[in-house]
Amino acid sequence: MSDPDKPELIEDGVRKTNEPVSSAVAAPEATTRRHEPHEPARTHLPEKLFEARKTVHNRRIDGPFRRFKWFVMLVTLAIYYGTPWIRWDRGPYAPDQAVLVDLANRRFYMFGIEIWPQEFYFVAGLLIMAGVGLFIITSAVGRAWCGYACPQTVWTDLFQHVDRFVDGDRFARQKLDAAPWGPNKIARRALKWTIYLVIGFWTGGAWIMYFADAPTLVHDFWRGEAAPAAYITVAILTLTTVTLGGFMREQVCIYMCPWPRIQTAMMDEKSLLVTYKDWRGEPRGSVKKAERNPGMVGDCIDCTMCVQVCPTGIDIRDGPQIGCITCALCIDACDRVMAEVGRPRGLIDYATLEDCEAEANGAKPRPAWRALLRPRTIAYTLIWGSIGLAMLFALGNRSRTDLSVAPDRNPPFMLMSDGSVRNSYTLSLRNMATRPRPMEVAIEGLPGAVMWSDTMSRAQAARMIRITVPADSTQTMRAYVVAPADTAATSFAFSLTALGEERETDRTETNFDAPQASQ
Amino acid sequence: MTTDRHDGKRVDEATGTETVGHEWDGIEELDTPMPRWWLWTLYLTIVWGVVYVILYPAWPLVDRATAGVLGWTSRGQLAKEMSIADQARTTVREQLVRIPIERLPENSALMQQAVAGGRAAFKVHCSQCHGSGAAGSQTLGYPNLNDDDWLWGGDLKAIHFTLVNGIRQPDRDSTRASDMPPFEGVFDAGQLTALSEHVLSFSGKGRANPVGARIYADNCTICHGPAGEGDRAQGAPRLNDAIWLYGNTREDVARQILRPRMGVMPAWEGRLDPATIKMLAAYVHSLGGGEDFVEVAADPAIEVDERP
Ligand code: SF4
Ligand code: SF4
Numbered sequence: 001m002s003d004p005d006k007p008e009l010i011e012d013g014v015r016k017t018n019e020p021v022s023s024a025v026a027a028p029e030a031t032t033r034r035h036e037p038h039e040p041a042r043t044h045l046p047e048k049l050f051e052a053r054k055t056v057h058n059r060r061i062d063g064p065f066r067r068f069k070w071f072v073m074l075v076t077l078a079i080y081y082g083t084p085w086i087r088w089d090r091g092p093y094a095p096d097q098a099v100l101v102d103l104a105n106r107r108f109y110m111f112g113i114e115i116w117p118q119e120f121y122f123v124a125g126l127l128i129m130a131g132v133g134l135f136i137i138t139s140a141v142g143r144a145w146c147g148y149a150c151p152q153t154v155w156t157d158l159f160q161h162v163d164r165f166v167d168g169d170r171f172a173r174q175k176l177d178a179a180p181w182g183p184n185k186i187a188r189r190a191l192k193w194t195i196y197l198v199i200g201f202w203t204g205g206a207w208i209m210y211f212a213d214a215p216t217l218v219h220d221f222w223r224g225e226a227a228p229a230a231y232i233t234v235a236i237l238t239l240t241t242v243t244l245g246g247f248m249r250e251q252v253c254i255y256m257c258p259w260p261r262i263q264t265a266m267m268d269e270k271s272l273l274v275t276y277k278d279w280r281g282e283p284r285g286s287v288k289k290a291e292r293n294p295g296m297v298g299d300c301i302d303c304t305m306c307v308q309v310c311p312t313g314i315d316i317r318d319g320p321q322i323g324c325i326t327c328a329l330c331i332d333a334c335d336r337v338m339a340e341v342g343r344p345r346g347l348i349d350y351a352t353l354e355d356c357e358a359e360a361n362g363a364k365p366r367p368a369w370r371a372l373l374r375p376r377t378i379a380y381t382l383i384w385g386s387i388g389l390a391m392l393f394a395l396g397n398r399s400r401t402d403l404s405v406a407p408d409r410n411p412p413f414m415l416m417s418d419g420s421v422r423n424s425y426t427l428s429l430r431n432m433a434t435r436p437r438p439m440e441v442a443i444e445g446l447p448g449a450v451m452w453s454d455t456m457s458r459a460q461a462a463r464m465i466r467i468t469v470p471a472d473s474t475q476t477m478r479a480y481v482v483a484p485a486d487t488a489a490t491s492f493a494f495s496l497t498a499l500g501e502e503r504e505t506d507r508t509e510t511n512f513d514a515p516q517a518s519q
Numbered sequence: 520m521t522t523d524r525h526d527g528k529r530v531d532e533a534t535g536t537e538t539v540g541h542e543w544d545g546i547e548e549l550d551t552p553m554p555r556w557w558l559w560t561l562y563l564t565i566v567w568g569v570v571y572v573i574l575y576p577a578w579p580l581v582d583r584a585t586a587g588v589l590g591w592t593s594r595g596q597l598a599k600e601m602s603i604a605d606q607a608r609t610t611v612r613e614q615l616v617r618i619p620i621e622r623l624p625e626n627s628a629l630m631q632q633a634v635a636g637g638r639a640a641f642k643v644h645c646s647q648c649h650g651s652g653a654a655g656s657q658t659l660g661y662p663n664l665n666d667d668d669w670l671w672g673g674d675l676k677a678i679h680f681t682l683v684n685g686i687r688q689p690d691r692d693s694t695r696a697s698d699m700p701p702f703e704g705v706f707d708a709g710q711l712t713a714l715s716e717h718v719l720s721f722s723g724k725g726r727a728n729p730v731g732a733r734i735y736a737d738n739c740t741i742c743h744g745p746a747g748e749g750d751r752a753q754g755a756p757r758l759n760d761a762i763w764l765y766g767n768t769r770e771d772v773a774r775q776i777l778r779p780r781m782g783v784m785p786a787w788e789g790r791l792d793p794a795t796i797k798m799l800a801a802y803v804h805s806l807g808g809g810e811d812f813v814e815v816a817a818d819p820a821i822e823v824d825e826r827p
Contacts, residue, residue, distance in 0.1 A: 049553065050552055050555045051553070052554075053556065255554060408652070409652075410652030414666050415761055416762075417667050419760075419761035422665075422666075455627070478805075
């Protein structure tokens with residue numbers, strides 16, 4: 001460990017005395033402890049029904065996991081803020097934004113894919129894949145989603161860096177918190193909260209970009225011409241971002257988020273967790289004490305570095321707990337300490353409970369990646385992959401032409417003056433391509449029948465009608481089908497053929513009603 | 520491991536927190552203090568409740584609720600939304616009143632709106648007789664409006680005229696009126712059978728015969744035409760098609776010759792506003808049997824009243 005860090009090992013005075021540790025399970029004096037187990041007996045009423053949050057001033061740390069966390073943070077934020085600005089040329093009849101949720105027209109554009117409301121199963125499929133993806137990750141590496149990619153974590157991390165940038169690292173922040181209000185504190189708080197607000201505003205601002213053409217929206221937004229919904233959304237998201245990321249932070253993970261509760265059911269003794277190897281660390285004791293009593297003191301020197309760097313302010317040495325988001329910053333911290341005192345790294349490490357137990361009983365450590373490959377994760381991955389493949393297949397084979405037919409039921413058929421029988425239908429012709437296409441509606445079967453539409457006269461009746469359906473839209477058309485006098489009730493079909501380079505056809509069976517044959 | 524206390528409560532050793540003293544299957548509840556923001560949230564909901572009571576109707580009184588300083592009511596909101604919807608309809612109605620019925624098909628957007636409006640109006644004013652699907656009723660003698668058989672003409676203008684003036688309305692000069700005389704006591708049974716058979720022969724349902732032909736020529740040709748082709752100018756039905764308003768059995772035809780039934784329809788002018796009548800005309804025309812404008816315009820019997 002580098003020199004400037006050294007005095008901080010005892011910086012908080014968390015451990016002022018080096019009392020002998022009374023038992024192997026004696027709880028350490030962690031900063032989060034609410035009651036010391038050995039304090040004098042209290043009255044039987046708890047002294048407080050409600051308890052204020054203890055601000056977490058987590059300490060800066062560097063290490064492989066911290067660097068990975070930086071990386072994930074940059075990538076996720078870049079995706080979030082950048083995606084709406086990617087352009088995608090779809091021709092003159094569709095928007096140029098690569099990812100766009102067009103609520104007004106009920107379309108969802110994602111690069112080369114355009115999704116109509118009736119194709120929403122693609123979005124449902126994506127959500128299922130996201131769900132199964134979380135199963136895979138959780139069963140393999142526990143709450144890695146929480147530790148690195150969850151928006152709450154990413155923004156909390158961002159805000160914690162803001163704290164560090166404005167107020168300094170842990171010790172300075174603690175001091176400032178305790179200090180009375182003065183010009184320095186006011187100035188720093190004002191600066192910090194302003195930065196919070198700016199981040200919150202950008203967060204809300206980026207969100208609305210997904211729902212309208214981004215450059216136009218930015219322009220309208222600043223001129224005060226955007227839809228009220230845009231301003232309201234930005235205001236709400238600014239507020240929630242600052243509240244949840246700036247002030248609530250770990251409380252969201254501990255009290256509000258349902259995911260930790262579900263995750264406990266998804267993990268087992270073979271899932272990787274950030275684990276403190278108590279069999280190796282206990283009993284805790286300083287390096288000096290270890291020298292005095294060789295073999296009697298564990299590897300943990302009780303420096304509380306692992307507690308100080310924790311973004312949720314917990315003590316991992318208490319065992320697996322709901323507050324731990326598996327961010328592994330404590331691993332980075334403890335590995336540094338171990339290097340400092342010349343002991344092997346990995347006192348806190350990613351390990352499965354099973355491996356941990358085996359190691360405690362003298363087995364050789366197993367590489368962590370082995371935990372990733374096991375029937376459960378492989379099964380989840382196969383499910384995940386097959387959903388993905390099925391969706392890709394459906395996507396590649398979906399038709400951009402669709403015909404639906406609703407026969408009139410009141411009355412079901414009509415006798416015409418020349419004795420012929422007429423049925424009426426409401427047809428919906430759907431052109432899901434982003435350009436207008438000429439289409440042909442035709443009768444298949446029903447010999448001798450002809451049809452005409454409500455925009456034609458009966459004199460023009462034919463077996464096929466040609467119609468141009470505008471880009472990306474549904475055209476409703478009433479069709480009157482007349483069959484010769486002796487036609488009996490039967491089924492037949494309408495076909496819809498989109499002309500053009502790629503001929504697409506859809507076909508819908510329907511019924512032709514006729515009077516019961518008499519005599 | 521827990522420590523016994525005099526009141527049955529314990530202090531949980533692992534966390535140092537007192538238990539609440541309950542135990543379920545060996546699981547004990549810790550008496551952990553609630554986080555303070557939780558309390559704030561409670562206070563906030565109370566504040567919210569108070570503000571809500573001040574702003575919105577809240578306390579029920581005998582026949583209403585307290586008004587609330589914003590003056591908002593769900594009835595008021597409904598009335599506002601209805602008046603907005605009415606406003607939107609007003610422009611369509613004004614356009615409809617202004618446009619002559621024969622020009623309506625040129626404005627396809629307006630035509631579509633008229634058909635939609637007509638569909639709703641039909642359900643209210645016309646379905647009692649013609650049925651909700653406009654299929655009429657043969658037993659009751661209400662014509663089917665979906666087919667292509669029109670006593671008085673089936674283009675937009677003719678339909679509109681019928682709607683405005685009604686059928687056989689005694690107090691209106693312009694009403695559609697025709698009179699088939701009753702032949703009860705004029706023919707003997709044999710003549711009646713021969714005539715019915717002959718009339719049905721026009722549509723291939725009976726056999727042509729000289730007795731029937733002679734009676735037909737003497738009594739019926741003047742209105743129904745020599746081959747039963749009918750005459751729209753006087754509302755005389757075609758006899759040579761497949762559609763029979765009062766039935767196509769020999770008995771049906773004979774009864775209609777002896778004691779003719781003739782339908783009536785109210786004149787809708789004065790009962791419905793001009794825009795609604797135009798919408799109804801557009802809707803009836805759209806049912807599939809509507810005819811194109813042909814030389815009917817030259818027919819003096821079909822004069823459309825263009826007064827708004
Ligand atoms: S586990 Fe490691 S970081 Fe934590 S107190 Fe012990 S030695 Fe320090
Ligand atoms: S205990 Fe370690 S892994 Fe868990 S949240 Fe704290 S720093 Fe992250």
